[in-house]
Amino acid sequence: MYHYDQYDHLIVRERIAQYRDQVRRRLSGELSEAEFLPLRLQNGLYLQRHAYMLRIAVPYGLLAARQMRMFAHIARKYDRGYGHFTTRQNIQFNWVELERTPDILTELASVEMHAIQTSGNCIRNTTSDPYAGVAADEIIDPRPYAELLRQWSTFHPEFIALPRKFKVAINGAVEDRAAIAVHDIGLTVVRNEAGEIGFKFMAGGGMGRTPILGSVIRDFLPWQHLLTYTEAVMRVYNQHGRRDNKYKARIKILLKAIGVEEFTRQVEAEWADLKDGPETLTADEMSRIAAWFVPPAYQALPNVDLDAGHADNKAYTNWIKRNVKPHKQPGYAAVVLSLKKTGVPPGDATAEQMDFMADLAERYSFGELRVTHEQNIVLADVEQSKLYALWQEAKAHGLATPNIGLLTDMICCPGGDFCSLANAKSLPIAAAIAERFDNIDFQHDIGEIELNISGCINACGHHHVGSIGVLGVDKDGSEWYQVSIGGAQGNHAAIGKIIGPSFSALQMPEVIDRLLTVYVRERYEDEGFAATVQRIGVAPFKEHVYATPIVADRLVGEDEYV
Secondary structure, eight states: OOOOOHHHHHHHHHHHHHHHHHHHHHHHTSSOHHHHHHHHHTTTEEEOSSSEEEEEOOGGGEEEHHHHHHHHHHHHHHSSSEEEEOTTSOEEEEEEOGGGHHHHHHHHHTTTOOOTTSSSSSBOOOEEOTTTTTOTTBSSOOHHHHHHHHHHHTTOTTSSSOSSOBOEEEEOBSSOOSOGGGSSEEEEEEEOTTOOEEEEEEEOOBOTTSOBOOEEEEEEEEGGGHHHHHHHHHHHHHHHSOSSOGGGOSHHHHHHHHOHHHHHHHHHHHHHTTTTSTTOOOHHHHHHHHGGGOOOOOOOOOOOOTTTTOTTOHHHHHHHHHHEEOOSSTTEEEEEEOOOOTTSOTTEEEHHHHHHHHHHHHHHSTTEEEEOTTSOEEEEEEEGGGHHHHHHHHHHTTOOOSOTTSTTSOEEOOGGGTOTTOSSOSHHHHHHHHHHTOOHHHHHHHOSOOEEEESSTTOTTOGGGSSEEEEEEEETTEEEEEEEEOOBOGGGOBOOEEOSSOEEGGGHHHHHHHHHHHHHHHOOTTOOHHHHHHHHOSHHHHHHHTSSOOOOSOOTTTTOOO
């Protein structure tokens, strides 16, 4: 993985010193909260319902064991003993004290990490495939390009005050595991007829108030022009994106307003002045960056029968089926550590678990971990012969729930329990649904399904692309939940359709049950939830959900997380 050079270290040290003085002036009253707000946001610090929240960047989701241990240390020393992994592959600490935040950033810098540009109207953390470098269907490893984008975008003087936040995702495999269609810029590696590497370039995707799938503005962009073309897109957006209305300020609104053809024309015109300029990538530059992402020292190992000797151990075979993923190197596998155990907020990990995951990474996976945008952790390079031993250890620490891709593997934002933007709580809804459907055999029978929950229209829980999406809404001062179905991420991305009027918190587990009843009744063999919705439409689901009143007297998990 990439390591800071002398310039990285210098820039981060100077930023921390600058921020420490800004905090001093805020605490002394020299800066008002209004004056301090843009300064703290530049350093990833939010003011939420109960305390400050610090969001730390995890570039393209890649972590070293020492960095995960630093998270555990921060959780113990500065927070309440845990952290929350996010859909941007970052981590958030929800209970930090303002006066201690410069010290947190100083400690992070010691392991080559920071919180720069994790907030504000700038280019945020570039996300990527959590199986980058090991996926069996990979065309090329996208991480060197993600690192180039990180270096290029951090402190870019032209793009630190954009009309609105800006998110980039890059995928290097046949299967899209980076949700590129719902990003401001989505990149996927392709080869042209001559076998040359380039990118299919999408722009204008996003969720939030106006969910839109990105549009392809170039079918093939030679890799040499990744930065120049991205800069052309950013310039057009920076010049013409709306600044008078933050709800209409994203690039997706610009594309919708002027049309894809006109937007592309403007980008191409801007690119004409940048193409073959100093930001054009060279083979030497790519080699320099790629050298940080060479494969680890794999042994020459045969593939093994993963179930051999354990066929009667249903817990283990379920885990193998759901949490173990194929690897391009014979004899190895990628393992997903589930942060979705029933009774625990999705994406949360305790300091003890973070220390333990770091230990697992060092003993089983060459000292590296990856954060997924589904809020789990991946050990990418585990010897197949050691999977049973790893499972036993992970199970003892609550990290081996065999539910990856299943109903209780929910994406969920912190919601109204923490976030001041939220209209409703998310965590109690997730807890109630998880408890209602905790039976793992039932989940395996249902099959793969994505249940995503957001506490507000900002869609941090990616509800628009969930097979079932839940959105917290305000209704006359009360918390209600709007349900959509048929959303999907990946190669067949789709925006879910709202089924009808919203529901109370108490009704939500029964709503999910009724949706699943229709799915099981109507699906073809091996047909996914989104495919069933697309085939039969929303009407059968709506009819069954609203057919009779839903009565419930208690929401399991309510008020447990603050």
